[in-house]
Amino acid sequence: MTTIDDYTEEARQLDKEPAMSVEGLEAWYGESHVLHGLSFDIREGEVVSLLGRNGAGKTTTLKSLLGLVEKRKGSVVYRGQQLIGMPLRKIAPLGIGYVPEERGIFSGLTVKENLLLPPEVRPGGMSLDQIYELFPNLRQRLSSQGSKLSGGEQQMLAIARILRTGARFILMDEPSEGLAPVIIEQIGETVKRLKNEGFTIILVEQNLQFASDFADRHYIIEQGTVAEEISNSELVNDMEKVRSYLSV
């Protein structure tokens, strides 16, 4: 995987501009007004996490960035381009990868077909060999049906198939959810490595410890808006306080 690629240079020029800038984002599911004017930004190479209780709007936020919600308003500018109004299928080619909360592994496809499904969007994506080196379990399960994988394997596959595409801006929704601690550690190693390679990641998480292992900053989402922004050191120092605040 290359660390200096064709648009890091461009990013240096845009250094003063965040990679993504979200302004007043609103979203609806049918009649239900779920996001009420959310604003945040994320710089190139940063890992930012969205924390919050269940139902706060974290997953909806990620979906609204892509356009997976019924209705949205506001502004989402990614490297100078307004994403609101863009058809969903034009988002991935911008270099944005999505690892959904439910993992989205297709049961009607083999592991290999799942892995190869998302088309390449940027040069410099991981090769299959590099992916098998990162996730050795996947190599052994290539011809299995997607549904036969364990939760941890599905999570690895969901991340792996995005890494193959060359996307460098990743939206990751609760990657540690429902996984055994040993697997969580493995996923954590992967995310750490991606961060070191210069990926930009928006991470939705309920596991504060996991988020604090690599995020630079955290936004606490509450009732569809940003309630607070805290740095990672603030989170680490006050983790119990934040945890009890979020569990109320």
Next chain:
Amino acid sequence: MLELIGISTYSLFGQLLVGLINGAFYAILSLGLAVIFGLLNIINFTHGAQYMMGAFAAWMMLNYLGMGYWPALVAGPVIVALTGIAIERSMISKLYRVDHLYGLLLTFGIGLIITGIFRNYYGSAGLPYPVPDVFQGGIDLGFMYLPVYRLWVICASALICLATWLVIEKTKLGAYLRAATENPSLVEAFGINVPRLMTLTYGFGAWLAAMAGVLAAPMYSVNPNMGIDLLIVVFAVVVIGGMGSIAGAIVTGFALGLIEGLTKVFYPEASSTVIFVVMAIVLLVRPAGLFGKVA
């Protein structure tokens, strides 16, 4: 032994052959319906009209353009597929956001309109279409008489079904289709043009129906109503087989055709209803269909 029950082998196998042919058409048409329903969530009531248009395309090419069977086999289904694409782009796609019942009603209406237009110009009497020279005549196998053209229809149908299965289950395009059937928005979030995939899938379903129509033209008279009765039975076949698998649709189609044929030999009065009886039983015992995926 058969002579004891007053049935000759010629009669039995002759009827089984008819059953197999019907089964081949049930397989091709239920395959088309299943593929369309899987991705678009629309029950394509226009399918019968598309079958009929395939037969008419062959007839028109012969009588208006002097073009024979082989060009008809190639061009006919393509023309009908293009009309299908036009219908999907201009009308069906507008209904994806709303209750899928509206798609059913729309395709039902379109089917009626198309059938009505053809009936208006061509009446209800059948128009003849000749069997191509190379397939004329038949072979006496000793226990049955096998018309060459019917042998061709069975082989061609089996080939089409096999090719469809291979494309869907073994190719990259098929993987896109299977994935989009499960989770269309996620597939689109990966950058794949799912709306275009839906259009092509509808076109392909129409192509399958029309292909069956061209194959049918020399056997049954070409008439505007030929799709109507067939479609009702095909829906029953789809319910029995379930929407879950391509292979399931194919196997169910052929099997039910044979069952219908057998019933015709031993209990002819029931032959037109036996498939619906099977459908009722399957709905009671295994509502998702024999090969259906339980939601």
